[in-house]
Amino acid sequence: MVHTLAWSDTCNILCGLQDTRFTVWYYPNTVYVDRDILPKTLYERDASEFSKNPHIVSFVGNQVTIRRADGSLVHISLSPYPAxxxxxxxxxxxxxAVRLCRFVKEQTMWACLAAMAVANRDMTTAEIAYAAIGEGFYVLFCVSSFSLKDLKSQRNEETWALELAVKYKTHVDTVLAYRQKFLETFGKQETNKRYLQYAEGEADVQSRVREVEAGEPFGVWFRNYFYLQIDWEKIRAKIEMEITKERERSSSSQASKNIGLRH
Structure with a gap:
């Protein structure tokens, strides 16, 4: 439970004390943009050193002042880069903004930039930022739906990830899940026939496509039907497994090169 809060005097950054944690929300609006990356936009530290019932007095620049129960003041200096x-x-x-994040090299900065870019509909920056925090599938839909000028090319690009997943019989659920996440983030409705087919099943897709093409609202039905079936824990576990395999392959390849150089 948060018992004391304070906004930065210069920008949209919030800090607070909750239980035994001191938390800084570097971009609070992330909760409205992409809740999945919200934890990556936070700074947290232990607050037990402030004793019981501490109170935030001020948040000026990058310095937070906290008053302990005995009246003494504690000053906390935060990173100046988020501001x-x-x-x-x-x-x-x-x-x-991108250059700054590349200079700082912190996940928190990239996550904030990703959410900021989506909120401001700058998909070029969103693509870079999401890639930096390992949200590769989300990047695909940022690129496919906003970066392409030609509509025909856009339609082909939108189904590219799905076609690959179907071809290799892996990560179909991952692609569908991130597709739905993208649609919800931007308040869009699914109209792509290929995604409808794999989200609903072949038997029902044609009738639903006709209804969508006729202008019937589809977002609520699709969300109720598909979103509740998404197993994010399973999907993230699969992604982590793929990342681990890729790292192992890279390490093995580098080791082989080093052995070759020694000989």
Whole structure:
């Protein structure tokens, strides 16, 4: 339970004390954009050093002042970079924001930038930021739905990931899950026939497609039908397994190269 909060005096950053944790929400609006990456936008530390019933007095610049129950003050210095990131984004300086994140090399910064970019519908930056935090499947839908100029190419690109998953008989559920996540984030409705086919099953797809093409609202039905069936724990476990395998392959390949060089 959060018992004391304070907003930064310069930008949209929030800090608070909850139970035994001091938490900073570097981009609170992430909760409205993509809740899955919200934990990656936080800074947390143990608050037991502040004793019982501490109170946040001020949040000025990158310094938070906390008053303990005995009246003494404790000052906490936060990273100055999130505030700079907010400044760049508020001025639509997306290239500067990307350069800053590359310089800082922290997941928290990239996650904040990803959410900020989606909120401002800058899909080029969103693509870069999501890739930096390992959300590769989400990147695909950012690119396919917003970055392509030609509609025909866009339709082909949208189904590319699904076709690969079906061809190799793996990660179909992963592609469908991230597709649905993308649609919900941007308030869109599914109209792609291939996704409808694999989300619903072949038997019912034609009738649903006709209803969608006739203009019938589809978002609520699709969400109720498909979203409840998504097993995110299983999907993330599969993704982690693929990442682990890729790292092992890379390590093995590098080891072989090193052996070859020694000989």
């Amino acid at each position: 700079i990131l907010h400044e760049y984004v508020s001025s639509s300086k997306w290239e500067d």
